[in-house]
Amino acid sequence: MLGPSxxxxxxxxxxxxxxxxxxxxxxxxMLTDPVYVGGANYAAIAxxxxxxxxxxxxxxxxxxxxxGSMALGLGLALLLDRPGRFFAFVRGAIFSxxxxxxxxxxxxxxxxLDPDRGVAAALLRAFGLPRVGFLTDPHAxxxxxxxxxxxxxxxxxxxxxxxxxxxVPQSLHEAASLDGAGPIARFRWVTWPLLKPTAAFVATTSxxxxxxxxxxxxxxxxxxxxxxxxxxxxxIYEQVFMNLxxxxxxxxxxxxxxVLCVLAAAQLRAWxxxxxxxxx
Amino acid sequence: xxxxSRRPGLLVSLLAAVAAAVWILPYAWMVVTSLKPLDExxxxxxxxxxxxxxxxxxxxxxxxxPVGRYLLVSLAVAVAIGVLQLALALxxxxxxxxxHFVGKKTAFALVVACLLVPAQVTxxxxxxxxxxxxxxxxxxALVLPFAASALxxxxxxxxxxxxxxxxxxxxxxxxxxELTIIYRILxxxxxxxxxxxxLVSFVFHYSDYFWPxxxxxxxxxxxxxxxxxxxxxxxxxxxxxxxxxxxxxxxxPVLALFAIAQKHLIRGVAGRS
Numbered sequence: 001m002l003g004p005s006x007x008x009x010x011x012x013x014x015x016x017x018x019x020x021x022x023x024x025x026x027x028x029x030m031l032t033d034p035v036y037v038g039g040a041n042y043a044a045i046a047x048x049x050x051x052x053x054x055x056x057x058x059x060x061x062x063x064x065x066x067x068g069s070m071a072l073g074l075g076l077a078l079l080l081d082r083p084g085r086f087f088a089f090v091r092g093a094i095f096s097x098x099x100x101x102x103x104x105x106x107x108x109x110x111x112x113l114d115p116d117r118g119v120a121a122a123l124l125r126a127f128g129l130p131r132v133g134f135l136t137d138p139h140a141x142x143x144x145x146x147x148x149x150x151x152x153x154x155x156x157x158x159x160x161x162x163x164x165x166x167x168v169p170q171s172l173h174e175a176a177s178l179d180g181a182g183p184i185a186r187f188r189w190v191t192w193p194l195l196k197p198t199a200a201f202v203a204t205t206s207x208x209x210x211x212x213x214x215x216x217x218x219x220x221x222x223x224x225x226x227x228x229x230x231x232x233x234x235x236i237y238e239q240v241f242m243n244l245x246x247x248x249x250x251x252x253x254x255x256x257x258x259v260l261c262v263l264a265a266a267q268l269r270a271w272x273x274x275x276x277x278x279x280x
Numbered sequence: 281x282x283x284x285s286r287r288p289g290l291l292v293s294l295l296a297a298v299a300a301a302v303w304i305l306p307y308a309w310m311v312v313t314s315l316k317p318l319d320e321x322x323x324x325x326x327x328x329x330x331x332x333x334x335x336x337x338x339x340x341x342x343x344x345x346p347v348g349r350y351l352l353v354s355l356a357v358a359v360a361i362g363v364l365q366l367a368l369a370l371x372x373x374x375x376x377x378x379x380h381f382v383g384k385k386t387a388f389a390l391v392v393a394c395l396l397v398p399a400q401v402t403x404x405x406x407x408x409x410x411x412x413x414x415x416x417x418x419x420x421a422l423v424l425p426f427a428a429s430a431l432x433x434x435x436x437x438x439x440x441x442x443x444x445x446x447x448x449x450x451x452x453x454x455x456x457x458e459l460t461i462i463y464r465i466l467x468x469x470x471x472x473x474x475x476x477x478x479l480v481s482f483v484f485h486y487s488d489y490f491w492p493x494x495x496x497x498x499x500x501x502x503x504x505x506x507x508x509x510x511x512x513x514x515x516x517x518x519x520x521x522x523x524x525x526x527x528x529x530x531x532x533p534v535l536a537l538f539a540i541a542q543k544h545l546i547r548g549v550a551g552r553s
Binding site: 008101103114163233 | 293295304309310326372404406425426486508531
């Protein structure tokens with residue numbers, strides 16, 4: 001019964017993972033024959049400093065996206081967890097961004113964020129603020145991409161938190177209220193402890209999503225300016241399709257996968273130890 | 281929350297309205313821009329309404345991009361992936377929830393592990409595999425890598441855990457084969473879960489940009505997101521009314537689906553079926 005699925009995973013997940021590790025030991029441009037080079041691909045990307053920079057950017061981007069979308073998603077879930085058509089409409093509007101194509105979102109925000117002719121620039125002018133090259137200033141571009149990504153996926157965090165909130169028994173809130181707990185105390189001592197597993201789930205899935213960021217990079221910045229937005233997946237893509245270097249691309253993919261595994265494991269462990277500690 | 285029972289205060293309503301504006305106004309801008317003639321965009325790019333709204337931009341999109349064909353490919357890819365995922369996830373989830381076999385725990389761990397391996401890790405090797413077999417630019421290259429869904433299998437397993445074993449035993453006593461049990465008896469029982477799994481998968485793969493970009497080099501099986509992204513060529517002056525018209529065309533099908541089936545989508549996304 002499991003056979004067909006396992007065969008598909010073997011063919012498209014496990015074998016390619018192994019192949020990536022194997023290819024990473026060769027220099028290959030897809031035209032001439034591959035040459036065995038051992039760890040030279042890893043050494044090359046590490047020594048040039050490129051790997052460190054890609055890793056730093058991707059981690060910075062992930063921290064912004066995960067913390068931003070979780071905080072905003074939780075805030076909106078608490079704000080909008082109310083009956084009535086109006087609140088249902090607002091919830092739907094926010095979640096719809098998660099459903100719409102990344103291509104549409106990226107193109108739309110390139111227009112909105114045009115430094116001279118965009119709506120965001122007009123707003124800055126209206127408030128007397130200086131011009132910002134959202135996508136052309138190397139210091140701003142990565143933050144801009146993170147903000148657009150947060151706009152896109154906050155609806156996801158919100159929806160999962162809403163499901164979590166609804167599983168908190170009403171009786172606990174009533175009991176806490178009778179004990180004189182205000183809204184903040186109730187959140188701190190009733191809602192949040194019970195919401196922790198939900199938060200761990202959102203954190204892990206958003207971490208993976210933020211690590212997969214590619215569409216916004218390719219469409220909005222092309223990895224620039226001055227490589228300021230060359231995130232991991234875009235760097236792998238660049239190595240294969242622009243530099244025709246399968247070995248380097250595979251080496252990057254292997255490191256990418258290992259980093260993702262370590263981070264996901266560390267994150268889950270941190271959340272778990274906190275929940276256990278609270279209960280003990 | 282106990283807040284639920286009370287009438288929302290002014291501050292709450294105000295904040296909710298701001299949130300709505302932050303998420304709705306960008307869409308509104310997309311539509312407004314798509315209706316503007318080019319000279320209006322050039323003169324006053326941030327005018328909130330077009331003075332002379334027109335549909336020329338949409339006509340231009342249809343001239344530049346074979347929208348119908350790309351849309352058909354996108355829909356076919358998304359439906360094929362969704363159907364395959366259901367066909368494979370049902371028996372796999374059944375095995376993990378209801379059967380006893382050696383290595384069951386390992387098998388379940390493998391499924392969970394697959395959740396952690398995004399296509400971005402394996403695409404180089406898969407691309408090389410397909411190009412060796414001359415299968416790039418084919419429907420198979422877009423569909424087959426996603427035939428087995430770890431998330432779908434996981435959700436089916438979770439849903440089956442709450443289906444009583446007696447139903448399956450009774451069917452076996454009646455002489456039903458395992459396949460009949462899976463597809464004819466359990467399939468209909470799990471309908472809400474299956475609908476959610478299908479919709480989440482459909483929405484994701486309809487909109488996917490990365491995989492079709494990597495697996496296609498020509499027009500044979502190009503999908504709509506690729507075609508629309510091509511409307512904004514780098515360098516030259518971007519014709520924003522045309523790009524936004526393309527955006528509207530690309531977004532409408534999913535937004536329509538979202539409007540009809542929001543509840544099922546949310547259930548699938550929140551992972552609680």
